[in-house]
Structure formats: C-alpha cells, structure tokens
Amino acid sequence: MKNYRILFYTFAILGLFLTSCNTDDEPLVASSVTYLPKITLEGSTKITLPCDTESYTDPGAIAEAGGQEIELTTSISGTYFGGNTIDGPDIYSVAYSAFNEDGIPATAFRSVYWPPCNGDLVNSITGVYEADVVRNGSTSPQYQDLGPIMIIDLGNGVYQLSDAIGGYYDYGRGYGPAYAATGMTVTANNIATNDFTLDDTTGVGAFGGTLEMDSFTVNPAAGTIKFKTSWDAGYVFEVTLTQVQQ
Incomplete structure (x- = not known):
C-alpha cells in the first residue's frame, strides 16, 4: 500500500509539472507603450x-x-x-x-x-480699487485692502462692479471668486453731484440670495467710493473703495 501511495504522488506531481509547462493554449498578450x-x-x-x-x-x-x-x-x-x-x-x-x-x-x-483704466471720479468711476469692508458693524484687518475690485463702463452711464460686497468672501475669507457678488450695476446720472440710480440686484455667488444696493457715494478728492449693500441672508456690507494708482 505504501508503494502505491508513493507512485500516486509521483504521477500527481509529474502531472502538475507538465500542465504548468504547457503554454500552447495560453493567449499571447500584446504590449504597448503609452506616451503621456x-x-x-x-x-x-x-x-x-x-x-x-x-x-x-x-x-x-x-x-x-x-x-x-x-x-x-x-x-x-x-x-x-x-x-x-x-x-x-x-x-x-x-x-x-x-x-x-x-x-x-x-x-x-x-x-x-x-485692468480697467482709472476714471477721474468726476466724469467716470471706472478703475481698479482696494476695499475695506464692514459687515454688520464689524471688521478686522482680514477684511481690509481687499482686491483688486474693478468697476467697468457698460455705456450709457451704467457701471458694473466686480464684487458688490467688496471681496468679503472672495479675498477676505479666501473662498475665491465663486463667492463674489458679481453682476451689480449702478447708473450714473451725474457723478459730480452723486446722483446715481440704484435699482439693480444680484446674488452673492454660490451662496445665492438677493443683494440690493442701498447707497453709493463718490469722493473724487479722496479717490474713494463708499457704498452699502444689504443681503437678504441678514447681512449689511459697508464698503470703502480706494482707487489704486496705475
């Protein structure tokens, strides 16, 4: 019986060896080079x-x-x-x-x-600005000198702001431009007398909601624009724009 077992094991091992060495039926795998x-x-x-x-x-x-x-x-x-x-x-x-x-x-x-070229703040308010922002009466150095904030001329006295909350979330919080209040326009009837029509609204980027322009005042001697916007999320932004020299 012992001899039979030895013989059986011998044939089993030999069968495995022969099976592993037989590659006639194995498909060939083509190789290729990918250039990134x-x-x-x-x-x-x-x-x-x-x-x-x-x-x-x-x-x-x-x-x-x-x-x-x-x-x-x-x-x-x-x-x-x-x-x-x-x-x-x-x-x-x-x-x-x-x-x-x-x-x-x-x-x-x-x-x-x-960048838009700076206007003289008498005949044009276009230009590049830095913003100091107060939200609901509170501010910190984090929300000062934010920018660039741009104002462009759309024609017929209509001006558009790059961010109607002065870069508060974009630059101040570092959330990026997806959280800027883009699209807000003001219509200048007479810049020198601070006569503006403020009837536009926009959202606050990815946050959404409705933002309204409450006031808009230009000071050509100081090179500044001050405006206030109200967001229906419960926040009021008081923004001071200071024109950046070009």
Missing part, C-alpha cells in the same frame, strides 16, 4: 496687460505626446464679468487641454489680468 501628453505654455503663466490695451492675442501653447505634436483645445472664461474671449477688462482664466491616443488628458492654465 504634455502641454508647454508659450510665455508666462500670469500676464498683466496695460489698462489701455486695445486687443489681446494669446501666446498659445504646444501639446505633445512621445515627441509628436497633438491637438490642443483652448477655452477662456472671464472671472467677474463673464465672456469667453479676452476683449476687455477682467481677470481671465485660459485653459489648455489635450489627450493622447489612449484618452489620457493633460491640462495647463494661464491667468490674464486686464
């Missing part, structure tokens, strides 16, 4: 234009995979005033994207800052 896409920007990642720029041409970028140039897609978005072309004052995000033949993506970004 790479995007190289032409020029700087951050560009600041003169305020009196008339037009802008982006330096562009080059996308490659394995040393070969591949298709590149470019998209543009204005941060505070919208738009998908760089054709006026705003802070723009330029996004470049590309895919290799296996669908693996690559992305790169550029920031383009086109």
